[in-house]
Amino acid sequence: MTLEEFEAKFGESTDPADLDRANCTRGGTCGHSQCGLCEHGTPKFLKCEPCKADLAKYAEQLAALREAARFTDAHHVKAPRGR
Numbered sequence: 001m002t003l004e005e006f007e008a009k010f011g012e013s014t015d016p017a018d019l020d021r022a023n024c025t026r027g028g029t030c031g032h033s034q035c036g037l038c039e040h041g042t043p044k045f046l047k048c049e050p051c052k053a054d055l056a057k058y059a060e061q062l063a064a065l066r067e068a069a070r071f072t073d074a075h076h077v078k079a080p081r082g083r
């Protein structure tokens with residue numbers, strides 16, 4: 001995106017690196033964890049409300065899955081040793 005697009009969407013940029021980070025295509029790789037855009041088109045280093053809501057939902061689902069897995073996880077069942 002251009003600086004104009006960036007500022008129109010996310011307000012005035014105070015750091016010239018903001019635009020670089022938003023346009024960086026190596027987001028998520030080593031040293032670029034805050035680079036790129038999230039699925040909502042918000043730069044990763046900015047707060048994205050839909051992302052935060054998604055994360056909360058995901059954490060809830062994960063907790064429920066973990067709870068269910070406690071009873072089905074094969075590692076919790078000790079196999080009998082045959083001699």
Ligand SMILES: [Zn+2]
Pocket residue numbers: 021024025026027031032035036
């Ligand atoms: Zn980067």
Ligand SMILES: [Zn+2]
Pocket residue numbers: 038039040041042048049050051052
């Ligand atoms: Zn988002």
